[in-house]
Amino acid sequence: MALPRVTAILNQKGGVGKTGLTAGTGGALSERGRRTLLVDLDPQGHLTTEALGLAEVDPSEPNFAAALTGEFTGSASDLVVRHSTSAAGGVLDVLPHCVSMFLVVRKLHAARSPEHRLARLLQQFEGVYDHVLIDCPPSLDVLTDTALVAADGVLIPVQPSNTSLRALRLLIEQVAVIEEELQITRRELHGLVPGVYRRPLSGIAAYKMSELELYGISDGEVPPLPILAYLPLAVAVEEAWLSGKPLTDYHPTAPIADAYRRLATHLDVAAGLSPESALERAEESPEDTAQSGAEAGEK
Numbered sequence: 001m002a003l004p005r006v007t008a009i010l011n012q013k014g015g016v017g018k019t020g021l022t023a024g025t026g027g028a029l030s031e032r033g034r035r036t037l038l039v040d041l042d043p044q045g046h047l048t049t050e051a052l053g054l055a056e057v058d059p060s061e062p063n064f065a066a067a068l069t070g071e072f073t074g075s076a077s078d079l080v081v082r083h084s085t086s087a088a089g090g091v092l093d094v095l096p097h098c099v100s101m102f103l104v105v106r107k108l109h110a111a112r113s114p115e116h117r118l119a120r121l122l123q124q125f126e127g128v129y130d131h132v133l134i135d136c137p138p139s140l141d142v143l144t145d146t147a148l149v150a151a152d153g154v155l156i157p158v159q160p161s162n163t164s165l166r167a168l169r170l171l172i173e174q175v176a177v178i179e180e181e182l183q184i185t186r187r188e189l190h191g192l193v194p195g196v197y198r199r200p201l202s203g204i205a206a207y208k209m210s211e212l213e214l215y216g217i218s219d220g221e222v223p224p225l226p227i228l229a230y231l232p233l234a235v236a237v238e239e240a241w242l243s244g245k246p247l248t249d250y251h252p253t254a255p256i257a258d259a260y261r262r263l264a265t266h267l268d269v270a271a272g273l274s275p276e277s278a279l280e281r282a283e284e285s286p287e288d289t290a291q292s293g294a295e296a297g298e299k
C-alpha cells in the first residue's frame with residue numbers, strides 16, 4: 001500500500017489564492033480519477049465553508065482540531081467528509097473545519113513535538129488516498145510547521161500585484177529555516193502559481209509577473225522556480241464557490257479549469273501516478289490561459 005502524495009499549499013501572505021488553488025486542483029485530481037483528500041488547516045475555515053459549501057463540524061463531535069491536539073484519538077477516517085465522486089472513479093474528501101481550530105495553535109504550543117501531529121494523522125490514510133492537499137493558514141505558525149512536516153512537496157500561490165522577488169525569496173528562505181529547525185529534508189518546491197489578478201494585466205502587475213517569471217533566472221543566486229499555471233480572477237470561480245462545486249465540475253470548459261488540470265497533472269507526475277509525457281501534453285503555453293480569459297468574458 002502506498003502513502004498518499006502530500007502537497008502543502010503555502011504562502012504566509014493573505015488572499016493570494018491558496019484556498020482557491022486547493023479546491024480547484026483537488027477537483028481536477030478527482031476528475032482524473034484520483035482519490036483526493038483536502039485538509040482545511042486554516043482556522044478561518046474558508047475551504048470548508050466558502051469554497052466547498054460544506055458545514056463546519058460541531059466541536060462536540062469528533063473533529064480534526066481535536067485530532068491535532070490529541071483530544072481525539074480515534075480513527076482519522078471518522079473525521080473525513082465526502083464532498084463528491086467523479087465519473088472516472090475519483091473522490092474528493094475533506095478534513096473539514098471546526099471552530100475549535102482557533103484554539104489549536106495555542107494548545108499545540110504546549111504540546112510535545114506538535115509539528116509531527118498532522119504527518120502522523122495522515123499516515124492513517126496509507127492506501128486510502130492518492131493525493132492529500134493541505135490548505136495552509138496565512139501565517140508561518142505551528143500549523144504551517146505541521147503541514148511542512150507532513151508534506152512531500154509545496155505549491156506557492158503568489159499574487160503578481162503585491163509580490164516582489166524579495167518577498168518571495170524571503171518566503172522560500174523561511175521555509176528552509178523551518179525545515180532546518182525541524183530537521184526535515186528539503187521539501188520539493190514544485191513551483192509558483194500566480195493568481196488573484198485582473199486581466200488585462202495592469203502595468204504594475206505585468207512588471208511583477210515578469211519578475212516572477214524570472215525568479216532565479218535573472219540573478220542566478222537562487223534555484224529557479226517554474227510557473228506551473230496561471231489562475232487569473234474569473235467569474236466562474238466565484239460562481240463555483242457559491243455552488244459548492246469544484247471549478248472543473250461547475251464549468252469544465254472554462255480556461256481556468258485547464259489551469260487546475262495542469263496543476264493536477266503536475267502533482268500526479270510528482271506522485272509517480274502519471275508519466276512525464278502527460279506533463280508535456282498539459283504544458284502547452286500556459287500564458288494562453290493567462291490572457292485568453294480576458295476576451296472570453298473572464299469565464
Ligand SMILES: Nc1ncnc2c1ncn2[C@@H]1O[C@H](COP(=O)(O)OP(=O)(O)OP(=O)(O)O)[C@@H](O)[C@H]1O
Nearest residue numbers: 013014015016017018019020138231232233234237
Ligand atoms: N481565480 C479566481 N477568480 C475569482 N476569484 C478568486 C480566484 N481565486 C481566488 N478568488 C477569490 O479571492 C479571494 C482570495 O482567494 P483565496 O481565499 O483562495 O486566498 P487565500 O490565500 O486562501 O486567502 P487567505 O490567506 O485568507 O486564506 C477569495 O474570496 C476567493 O474567492
Ligand SMILES: [Mg+2]
Nearest residue numbers: 018019042046
Ligand atoms: Mg485561504
